[in-house]
Amino acid sequence: MEGPSVATAEITRQSVVPELDLDDLDSVLGLHIGTVNTLFVSRLEKRLDPLSVTPKQVAILWLVNANPGVKQTDLSRFFQIERPTVHQFVRQLIKNGFLINEPSKLDRRAGGLWLTDEGREVLTKSRQAIAEHEEQLTTALTAREKSELFRILMKLYLSAPAKD
Amino acid sequence: MEGPSVATAEITRQSVVPELDLDDLDSVLGLHIGTVNTLFVSRLEKRLDPLSVTPKQVAILWLVNANPGVKQTDLSRFFQIERPTVHQFVRQLIKNGFLINEPSKLDRRAGGLWLTDEGREVLTKSRQAIAEHEEQLTTALTAREKSELFRILMKLYLSAPAKD
């Protein structure tokens, strides 16, 4: 799996820039998470560009589609981002005609979000783009590595001590 | 390890917001990488705030310290970010008195970067802050999970198809 029957070759970022002394910077987990995140986000942004949506906007469309009438507060809780941050995505999506905001009749503070026909079309195409993108970036991983990665990331996320 | 001797409980993001239909959004790897990245970055930013540096600025200081006289181009290659992006961090670090830029005598196009005494102090304190931060966020992981995470992230990074 890892090559010939010698000691497993350790592949590190050192091999990418051999002339630099990394001084153990590559033992910082956050660095690698950040690098891989940038890789995923920037590639996906390019794929989604023709559809005039960003990765986070698609995630919002995705959940609104599956939960018609959902409130911004619910999205804020799911993504663990602040309400004004959610609102910014929602505002852009409404401006671009992918989403509408219908005030709730039960609680007039809250709005309910729905996709437009155009929003549904964009979501369908975006899901296809995401599927191709994820397939492309994870072909090197075995099925077991993929599921381990999901499991470990989830464990990190769920075990994080509360803010403050 | 995972609880009583029943089928391993699957812990997902669904359990965080039970009332939402996720419609398989949680099968998108990029979402989890992004969430964990935000977790790491935002926590570290708060820890570094008293030192007046950001996570990326510390990474720059770290490499300049280990490679006195390094060029911005080398940093650009290591971090896989564009030269103007590196320059922005460098400019801020110089402005804050943590870095100096001494033009090379061999190639007057290039500058060489060095830490100031204050930069060295901030780096030392930042490394301590990062060590505590990483320890705090990864305590839930076993040693094997940690090394698997490093290995899989590195594999993703190194196997990524070239841009375009």
Next chain:
DNA sequence: TATTGTTATACTCTATAACTATA
């Protein structure tokens, strides 16, 4: 008082385009 949404503002990280100076 508490919740929902909104507006204004700002910060971090990233990019592209276009420029200067040097090799």
Next chain:
DNA sequence: TATAGTTATAGAGTATAACAATA
């Protein structure tokens, strides 16, 4: 022509503070 650095500008994603409307 190619490389190193710089400047200007922009965009994605995030936050906090303060406010209005509603419950």
